[in-house]
Amino acid sequence: MGTSGAAPAPILTEAELRLLQALVYQECGMHFDERRTHFLQDRLLRRLKECRADSFYAYYRLLISAEGKQELAQLVENLTVNETSFFRHKAQLDLFQKHVLEEMLKRKQAHREYSVRVWSAGCSTGQEAYTLAMLSADALAYYYLRNPLPVEISLPKPLVPPPWRVEILASDISYSVLRTGQEGAYNDHQMSSVDYSFRLRYFDKVGDRYAIKKALKEMVHFDFHNLKTEYLPQRNDVIFCRNVMMYFDEAEQKRLIEKFYRCLNPGGYLFVGHAESLLGLTDKFQMVHRDSGTAYQRIEVKE
Numbered sequence: 001m002g003t004s005g006a007a008p009a010p011i012l013t014e015a016e017l018r019l020l021q022a023l024v025y026q027e028c029g030m031h032f033d034e035r036r037t038h039f040l041q042d043r044l045l046r047r048l049k050e051c052r053a054d055s056f057y058a059y060y061r062l063l064i065s066a067e068g069k070q071e072l073a074q075l076v077e078n079l080t081v082n083e084t085s086f087f088r089h090k091a092q093l094d095l096f097q098k099h100v101l102e103e104m105l106k107r108k109q110a111h112r113e114y115s116v117r118v119w120s121a122g123c124s125t126g127q128e129a130y131t132l133a134m135l136s137a138d139a140l141a142y143y144y145l146r147n148p149l150p151v152e153i154s155l156p157k158p159l160v161p162p163p164w165r166v167e168i169l170a171s172d173i174s175y176s177v178l179r180t181g182q183e184g185a186y187n188d189h190q191m192s193s194v195d196y197s198f199r200l201r202y203f204d205k206v207g208d209r210y211a212i213k214k215a216l217k218e219m220v221h222f223d224f225h226n227l228k229t230e231y232l233p234q235r236n237d238v239i240f241c242r243n244v245m246m247y248f249d250e251a252e253q254k255r256l257i258e259k260f261y262r263c264l265n266p267g268g269y270l271f272v273g274h275a276e277s278l279l280g281l282t283d284k285f286q287m288v289h290r291d292s293g294t295a296y297q298r299i300e301v302k303e
């Protein structure tokens, strides 16, 4: 009788699992509880095989070595869940477009400030950032119609009427999703939640894909940022961090909310996912709730 010749898969011991869980947590904040251990184990085994390590401990030693930095990034990339879509959670987006932006534009114009900065933190393949860009461009056009400024506008009309400027920062820990976002071309399935008026105005059909038009693309800037680190983009008016915190434990969520507080301008807003909440995690934000949409506004401490 012949044998298959393939070496049996190494067994992951409890001690090795703890070491690897701690390393991943330290690197990116992702916490794998019992419900997600199986997923972690599966991804670890894939990477271990790829690196031809003969045990999980050997793989762990590689990850903590100087030569293992790239492999650690690769492992983290393999552990991320990148599910996303255009116009995800309409009620929250309505709150952003109709109330938050409207209030913010008025407040800014009163101070002769004409720039708006929105950050999609954990942007995955870019659909959230481009959704925010489309909604901001439309909101600003409508606001400008009612509040024009004595500025000569050249033809063809720019997407954002000067002197207004809208910058959308889209960041993630995974380089591969950032590349897809930067490319900005989506298939039929990904486009299913984009209605025809948005398709017509903001996309070009290129082959069998829908490519984001240049003017919209120019509003969005993709960059790598690990939310676990202290060095995060500052001076944001609005932060969207949706369906990211749910992979962190409570301690890490609290640290992240604290960092977001510092990354926001006074009066700025934080939007988190439908299944996420700031309740019990901070007293530095107040909840804003309208028509089933929820956001959190920075509370300003009076000196």
Ligand SMILES: C[S@@+](CC[C@H](N)C(=O)[O-])C[C@H]1O[C@@H](n2cnc3c(N)ncnc32)[C@H](O)[C@@H]1O
Pocket: 028, 029, 030, 080, 081, 082, 083, 084, 085, 088, 121, 122, 123, 124, 125, 128, 171, 172, 173, 174, 177, 225, 226, 227, 228, 241, 242, 243, 244, 247, 273
């Ligand atoms: C489920 S997707 C959410 C995408 C989008 N925000 C949405 O709600 O549709 C979560 C994203 O968070 C990213 N992520 C996870 N941990 C991160 C970290 N420490 N720093 C930055 N991004 C992270 C993942 O790579 C993934 O693309």
